Amino acid sequence: MTNLFCGSTSRIVGFRFSLYPMSDQFVEVITSTLAKTDTTKVWMQTDDISTCIRGKMEHVFDVAKAVYLHAANTGKHVVLNGTFSIGCPGDSDGDTYMSEDDVRSNEEKVADIHIEAPTQFALYPMNEGDYMPIIADVVEIANEKGTLTGGIHYASRLDGDAHDVFATLEEVFRFTQEKVSHVTMTVNAAANSPSRKNR
Template sequence: MSQSICGKSGIVGLRFSLYPMSDQFVDVIKGALNEADTAKVWLKTDDISTCIRGKAAHVFDVAKAVFLHAAKTGLHVVLNGTFSIGCPGDSEGDSYMNVDDVLSNEAVLSELKIDAPTQFALYPMNDSSYMDLIADVVEIAKNKGTFSGGIHYASRLDGDTHEVFATLEDSFMVTQEKVSHVTMTVNIAANSPSRKNV
């Protein structure tokens, strides 16, 4: 039996679904995808989800942009997704790894402030010290001031969207420096009416 070797290409991928709590969900989803500058990532949308692939900085930039464009409508929206790097099945074939490092969406959205309560879970694959790596990530979130506690099967982040995404990206990339294959699941919300009662 051959053993799978984790990918070394550096491609970061995100598969996500966006859920606007509105009967206008089609317009909100399409609008958010169209408003985000996706020129520096490979992107494909089907009837269930959207996949983004490329350099880490651009994948996180586009994900944040899509989320913010949906959230700025004022609707309750949730982005549910999985980030991955080092997947044994990944390849250079349809990635954008030679583009520059200038973030395409940052200048447009940097002044937009929207709270993004988030639940995330980090999975360092095939590493027996995974709990230590997860503890390191919790320290990153604490240092950034976004960590608001452990919950069943995840950790909670609270703060502005830019702060939350910076925490997620740093946590993901710091772990990737230690483990070749990492996945991270996220549930990111905005404008929830339930926030009044939390």
């Protein structure tokens, strides 16, 4: 397998996401979620469309999981939709957060929140012509984690407790970035969907 690197040396991880509460209380759900989530170890910027967090991989995934769990714990039907990225050429803003320690700020706070997290994700190893073996390895990782429930058009499906699902997402993302320098991963995670009650 030949790796074609895209030129970035920064290993800062980014996650740009939007949170969609299916409720007329959406402002309260979003603001309370962000207030409960410790974001001190990531760079964060929010605009009228989305929020971007950036920093060390463990802290970005820690914050992403906490945002999902705090929003889902409201009992409202919510969707977290976003894109993880590492190795984007020229990605250096916020590198100061790369000196943070490895202690996850939100792990203890959300450890007792257990919610089913039906999730669709798609992984993109950039500038890699021979990407299918990587995708096959990623699918096997998810299968071994016990969260893979099938392939769908343009994505793979994960199901299970949110802690297990986010652990899977982090592991496959970490694995892939060790193979190629620039990786993106799209994630669409729902919670409390009324349609699941009718299945």
